[in-house]
Amino acid sequence: MPTLPAHPDPDTDRILDSGMLHELSYAFGGPFHFLLPHRFDANLAAFRTALHDAGVEGRVYYAKKANKAAVWTERCAAHQAGVDVASAPELREALGHGVRGENIVVTGPAKSDELLRLAVLQGALVAVDALDELDLLITLALTGTIRPARLLLRRLPSAQPHSRFGMNDAELETALDRCVRAGDAVRMEGFSFHLSGYAIQPRADLAGELVDLCLKARVLGLQADRISIGGGFAVDYSAADHWHTFLAEQKPEHYHAKKAFRTGDFYPYHSPVAGADALRAILATVPQGGRDTLAARLTDTGTLLMTEPGRALLAGAGSTVFRIQGVKERAGYRIVTVDGTSLSLSEQWFNSEYLPDPQLVTPSGRDHGAHTGEVHPACVGGASCLESDMVTWRKVPFPARPRGGDLLVYPNTAGYQMDSNESPFHDLPLPSKVVIDRLGVDHLGERPRWRLDRRPAR
Template identity: 80%
Template sequence: MAVIHPPTANVPTLPAHTDPDTDRTLDSGLLHELSYAFGGPFHFLLPHRFDSNLTAFRTALSDAGVEGRVYYAKKANKAAVWMERCAAHQAGVDAASTGEMREALGHGVRGENIVVTGPAKSDELLRLALFHGSLIAVDALDELDRLVTLALTGAVRPARVLLRRLPPAPSHSRFGMNDAEIGIALDSCVRNGDAVRMEGFSFHLSGYATRPRADLAGELLNLCLKARVLGLPADRISIGGGFAVDYSSAEHWHTFLAEQRPEHYHASKSFHSDDFYPYHSPVAGADALRAILSTVPEGGQSTLAAQLKDTGTLLMMEPGRALLDGAGASVFRVQGVKDREDYQIVTVDGTSLSLSEQWFNSEYLPDPQLLTPAGRAVGNGLHPACVGGASCLESDMLTWRKIPFPARPGVGDLLVYPNTAGYQMDSNESPFHDLPLPPKVVLDRLGDRPRWRLDRRAAL
């Protein structure tokens, strides 16, 4: 006989890890002032957290005795402040469009510190990368042919190239070249040595597991050795991104997955656990890099770190989300609350287009904090509420889940979604209904009197 659960019984929660910097910002009184000033939703950014995440990756490389370079994957967040931090710390940038590359160059990142990725790059992007001495991850043979032609017809230096390797079977990736194509590409690089400098190999791998990255990195090292026999430099490999972020504790995450059911969502929306980002990861960020470096790749006799050192090969990586861990949050003002039988529907002054997990037919699960004009909401009650956007679309839900708030949300309160800098803020943004895009506010100093400024992203 089926067990019938009361709709509001055991409403699941997923609190984010406690974050002192975010808490200080919530308690400063600044967020209500900014909400009033902007008249709509906004994001706040914490650049010092980017700096500390970058340092953690560099420390992992140093501790392993590996020469490496960190490139920030710009697609993770459009704000200019991250380019400013990369320029200040001589970090690299991963750009996949002419717009991204111009933003990086315009904010002080040197061309040689940019790696250009993405499939089927335009001639405009290839030419820009060529003139600025950027490293180009070539994804296909026709792209290599176009790049050679461009280099031979007006470049003052050879094109710097990585050849992107297709992940091994049973991969269904659309990125990279198979064995036969890699062989043809190497022959082309040898023949066109005046136009192309082949510096190594790269791959694009989905997911967050560390073992497959170490295994494929080991394969790239073997390819480098074969390329060197042909007289090519091949002195570096790129393992791309895919460094997980740990948003919540293991206990909270596994409890959430076990308890969540359709009745815990508005309109009985159904999500499968595989639909969600893994909001808890036991190995995340720079620790994931440490795990990759300490792994013995398949078929090898020593760790990846040892193989990199023995072969004199530089390791490149392109983290995005992991460099933005803890580096910002998104703020929405409550502008309406309506009652349903056992929960409320909260409507905020923005849309789900500014909280981009909906783009993946999923939901951003870390609980938003309810911030009243008097401070963070407290209470012992259970006030479940979903969160809708200000548009006229039924699907415009920032949070389908009935969040168990400690107090009933009210008009004028703020909802602060934590740790949204990585991919959430602007991947899917749109001025739908002529609503302005949420501005990004950079907090250069925290404390009782925060120092803030608008992000300096240039107009494209």
């Protein structure tokens, strides 16, 4: 049966081998997630290094929607990084965990009055998505605030004309005119875009267009000294040979109930250019119609580059743990039922499957029994009474027979997986988040140290 092992991860393996996961499962009485803040710090440093090495002035904003845990905004505050928010509660939470208002960018469509008012009061930067939103922002800035409204104008990508995000050429012309007319009430700092997919060239092309728009806006007397290229930096979960072999071999009979997935709906679990390396590639690309790289273009025009990675800052920074509650025999495989639901592994939201193999952790250790050479196929169902509540439809070839009380650990789930879709269905509690603060050896010994995340599950 096809398998898709995740990249080796010594930090996660050490936690799996520590014996603490069974204790935590017993303590919480349900599934939980563990988080590795030092990996977030390393990913943030890699993005900043990519900007520095290219000679580009830039800022990194963590896309908060990728994971609700407080620890990530705490790390942003500690490292003077920015946060990308799209709601008033997200903005308040970022402020409450120490992120300064000027280090917050507000994105998303059709922002509420409350969100825009709070953004203006706190000096946050607003990515304006439509003309009516711009009018509301200007009105708020003219009525009683003591500082100008900071804003970017979001461009509709010409390569994705059916996107619901951004303004077309005519709308941008009108928006620029209104910014000029608003005078000191607004500070138009540049342009942004939202682009689906992970391709390098289209991002560099659109970024080059935004630089040209900045130059045009400066002629009108506007500041226009920065652009935002958003997120869309892929994460590499598995090796190329494993990924391509999996795609070639997988078929409906490898899934419970012969569930069929379209290959194109799977996340690209292998990416040859991922994370900060994708940013390096974008900066080294020559935008369409140009002669210089994007990095050179940014530097020559004095334009600051903003990025808003989410998943890429959380790469390797957390995993999800379920306890097996029961095992049912079927012809040729087993149906394992765990103590949570597929809502805590959000790929099902996209009518897809989270494909990196979960690891089986028995009370006697990780993958106990692997030396036998046998495989024990099993799909993984959730604890709800819905037929479609499958955590993993695929019949995973485990190296040991899954039994009640064993744990399944899904690797690398921090980015957009572990809490985007969670709900207390059946009145089941939301999984707790455990922050692993210390992995190194110290006077307390080699055992990892943990604490609960400061944001309560809700």
